Amino acid sequence: MPLSAWTWIDSTPEGLVAFVLITPATEASSGLGALAQAAGLESPDRPLPSPGLRLVLHDSYAMVILPRAKTALRIPTDEGWSDFVRRGGAVVVIMGERSLVHDAERTEVESYLLQSLLPGGLWMAKTSLAAAHPPAGVRGEACIVCGRGDGQLDPVGYAYTPTTGAPLGWAVVAHPTCPTEEEQ
Numbered sequence: 001m002p003l004s005a006w007t008w009i010d011s012t013p014e015g016l017v018a019f020v021l022i023t024p025a026t027e028a029s030s031g032l033g034a035l036a037q038a039a040g041l042e043s044p045d046r047p048l049p050s051p052g053l054r055l056v057l058h059d060s061y062a063m064v065i066l067p068r069a070k071t072a073l074r075i076p077t078d079e080g081w082s083d084f085v086r087r088g089g090a091v092v093v094i095m096g097e098r099s100l101v102h103d104a105e106r107t108e109v110e111s112y113l114l115q116s117l118l119p120g121g122l123w124m125a126k127t128s129l130a131a132a133h134p135p136a137g138v139r140g141e142a143c144i145v146c147g148r149g150d151g152q153l154d155p156v157g158y159a160y161t162p163t164t165g166a167p168l169g170w171a172v173v174a175h176p177t178c179p180t181e182e183e184q
């Protein structure tokens with residue numbers, strides 16, 4: 001499914017938060033509701049859950065791994081967003097049911113969010129780099145998406161484990177065939 005994705009940092013009552021919005025890129029695509037619910041995200045009228053979403057950072061993109069749905073979403077990021085996340089900043093992942101064109105401006109994204117607050121329009125979850133990865137995954141011995149160690153495994157970026165000092169990055173791998181929905 002072609003996806004659209006946006007990242008931004010905003011101040012909230014709980015401090016600065018790195019947001020990700022992911023939507024279908026075209027009206028012909030089915031919405032992300034079924035995938036979001038399988039992954040443990042909740043609608044905005046429910047308490048914000050922490051369903052164990054994991055993040056892998058690359059220079060120009062991030063993978064949001066949805067372990068409960070056994071899939072990953074690849075989104076473009078910029079340096080400021082990645083730096084904030086790499087330092088352990090809070091992340092809120094928002095998935096939308098309706099499509100939004102991938103080059104929508106900030107004001108269009110804001111009105112999309114406002115118009116999607118009705119039930120069934122948005123699903124949300126929080127996470128951070130501190131979400132645990134399986135040990136074989138951070139050692140690069142198993143696919144960071146599905147957890148299996150067989151077959152061809154390609155480098156896909158870095159997972160980070162929390163440390164007391166600088167975040168410690170682990171080069172991680174994934175099957176080229178493992179389910180990864182990509183931003184168009």
Ligand SMILES: [Zn+2]
Nearest residue numbers: 143146175178
């Ligand atoms: Zn895999």
